[in-house]
Amino acid sequence: xxxxxxxxxxxxxxxxxxxxxxxxxxxxxxxxxxxxxxxxxxxxxxxxxxxxxxxxxxxxxxxxxxxxxxxxxxxxxxxxxxxxxxxxxxxxxxxxxxxxxxxxxxxxxxxxxxxxxxxxxxxxxxxxxxxxxxxxxxxxxxxxxxxxxxxxxxxxxxxxxxxxxxxxxxxxxxxxxxxxxxxxxxxxxxxxxxxxxxxxxxxxxxxxxxxxxxxxxxxxxxxxxxxxxxxxxxxxxxxxxxxxxxxxxxxxxxxxxxxxxxxxxxxxxxxxxxxxxxxxxxxxxxxxxxxxxxxxxxxxxx
Amino acid sequence: xxxxxxxxxxxxxxxxxxxxxxxxxxxxxxxxxxxxxxxxxxxxxxxxxxxxxxxxxxxxxxxxxxxxxxxxxxxxxxxxxxxxxxxxxxxxxxxxxxxxxxxxxxxxxxxxxxxxxxxxxxxxxxxxxxxxxxxxxxxxxxxxxxxxxxxxxxxxxxxxxxxxxxxxxxxxxxxxxxxxxxxxxxxxxxxxxxxxxxxxxxxxxxxxxxxxxxxxxxxxxxxxxxxxxxxxxxxxxxxxxxxxxxxxxxxxxxxxxxxxx
Numbered sequence: 001x002x003x004x005x006x007x008x009x010x011x012x013x014x015x016x017x018x019x020x021x022x023x024x025x026x027x028x029x030x031x032x033x034x035x036x037x038x039x040x041x042x043x044x045x046x047x048x049x050x051x052x053x054x055x056x057x058x059x060x061x062x063x064x065x066x067x068x069x070x071x072x073x074x075x076x077x078x079x080x081x082x083x084x085x086x087x088x089x090x091x092x093x094x095x096x097x098x099x100x101x102x103x104x105x106x107x108x109x110x111x112x113x114x115x116x117x118x119x120x121x122x123x124x125x126x127x128x129x130x131x132x133x134x135x136x137x138x139x140x141x142x143x144x145x146x147x148x149x150x151x152x153x154x155x156x157x158x159x160x161x162x163x164x165x166x167x168x169x170x171x172x173x174x175x176x177x178x179x180x181x182x183x184x185x186x187x188x189x190x191x192x193x194x195x196x197x198x199x200x201x202x203x204x205x206x207x208x209x210x211x212x213x214x215x216x217x218x219x220x221x222x223x224x225x226x227x228x229x230x231x232x233x234x235x236x237x238x239x240x241x242x243x244x245x246x247x248x249x250x251x252x253x254x255x256x257x258x259x260x261x262x263x264x265x266x267x268x269x270x271x272x273x274x275x276x277x278x279x280x281x282x283x284x285x286x287x288x289x290x291x292x293x294x295x296x297x298x299x300x301x302x
Numbered sequence: 303x304x305x306x307x308x309x310x311x312x313x314x315x316x317x318x319x320x321x322x323x324x325x326x327x328x329x330x331x332x333x334x335x336x337x338x339x340x341x342x343x344x345x346x347x348x349x350x351x352x353x354x355x356x357x358x359x360x361x362x363x364x365x366x367x368x369x370x371x372x373x374x375x376x377x378x379x380x381x382x383x384x385x386x387x388x389x390x391x392x393x394x395x396x397x398x399x400x401x402x403x404x405x406x407x408x409x410x411x412x413x414x415x416x417x418x419x420x421x422x423x424x425x426x427x428x429x430x431x432x433x434x435x436x437x438x439x440x441x442x443x444x445x446x447x448x449x450x451x452x453x454x455x456x457x458x459x460x461x462x463x464x465x466x467x468x469x470x471x472x473x474x475x476x477x478x479x480x481x482x483x484x485x486x487x488x489x490x491x492x493x494x495x496x497x498x499x500x501x502x503x504x505x506x507x508x509x510x511x512x513x514x515x516x517x518x519x520x521x522x523x524x525x526x527x528x529x530x531x532x533x534x535x536x537x538x539x540x541x542x543x544x545x546x547x548x549x550x551x552x553x554x555x556x557x558x559x560x561x562x563x
Contacts, residue, residue: 143423143427147413147415147420147421148406148431148434151399151403151406152407152410152411152413154399158397158399159395159396161358161378163407165356165379165382165388165390166387166408167408167412167474168411
């Protein structure tokens, strides 16, 4: 039982880590290869605040979120104002993440050494914390995405020039998405820190940024449930595929390539997961069974 | 006849792209409430002229004056917010959004509620969204595409997408509407419909219209005033009857593109 709960927790943390990225990349169309930068800021800040300054769990998460937003503003303002997009924006964010890592590794204030990391972080993250935080963030983002702000993000993604010509402040829209991404990813980083109980630079790799991006693209554009599902599955897949552990990465890679070939708009594409397909599917099944009345059968499923 | 107020004026507007002078010292003035046409061969600089008015392109020299004030230096979104809207030659609707959403964008380009209110899904947010949806539906119906409200823009026939483009542009509640080849690809029947539609929009919404067009029936029937551009420079300016019979214009443009009526 404990094992399954911990798998659930890890999966949940992963979902929280990519929710902001879904907004930035899926909805606003800005590919970020630097998500791990915000995660690292969240992890280090919340851990430091808690261990060094005794800031309680939730406040330390929130404060680290704000700090992450400020850093997001620092990288966001020039990149967005200079109209960086596509590959350029992705690389700029990649640079940002690298810069954050270097910065943290080289901080030595008092007896805090970034490279040595932070130990003895209390294990305060468990499955229900993750569930609650995840649900709250999903709720807030869902509303955001279905509001005028979300529509403006999509307009910027679809037709940036036309959107601007109709009066949308494109810079502000992009910046808002980036800041929300910074905040929620930092929260995810914080939850991660309070789960692994230690925070060291080697835990934050460029690979993770790629994994986050893959989960988002895999899950589908214009969808929140898509990336939620896919990131959860992709996070726990290594555990599930443990039995074929030597082939794990191969299967992982093949899955991604297949999805990109077969359904490039992502697993769920533009749709949200819902159960509206159940009724018509059942009706169809009933009709089919009625048609093929077999002898001895009273016709139709009960 | 009383002097009509000039809503838009360009003074010696020029833009150079490297060695090419795309628009050469073009001066024009558009009276409020009028329908002005801009015609000329392809490559004459017509769309570039529009682009300079909407700040998509920065002029090399000259002025653009709107309601008596210079609008050079304003960003495209600011220009939209002071009442200038446009359609694009190659339509730029948001394909992966519904027709309704495409129009709502123009209405809620500055969201009427805070980010926090939006995230919490407050009733006021829902109410404002509902109002915007109703307004948007109104604009779609005005353009005769109300039935496509919940269809993705990419699923709409080309002609209806053109109408969507116009609906989106008028939903910004402009005082000046720039139409870039609205009749492109239309047959005579559709052109007649469009002519009626533009006149109707001008009346209903109290607009001033400037349009770039190649279909001469549309231009001659609609426009109060016509400017003829050729190779970036202003060739002629005048009333439709004058332009139609002008030798220079016929030589440069009309003569080559005789449409069978």
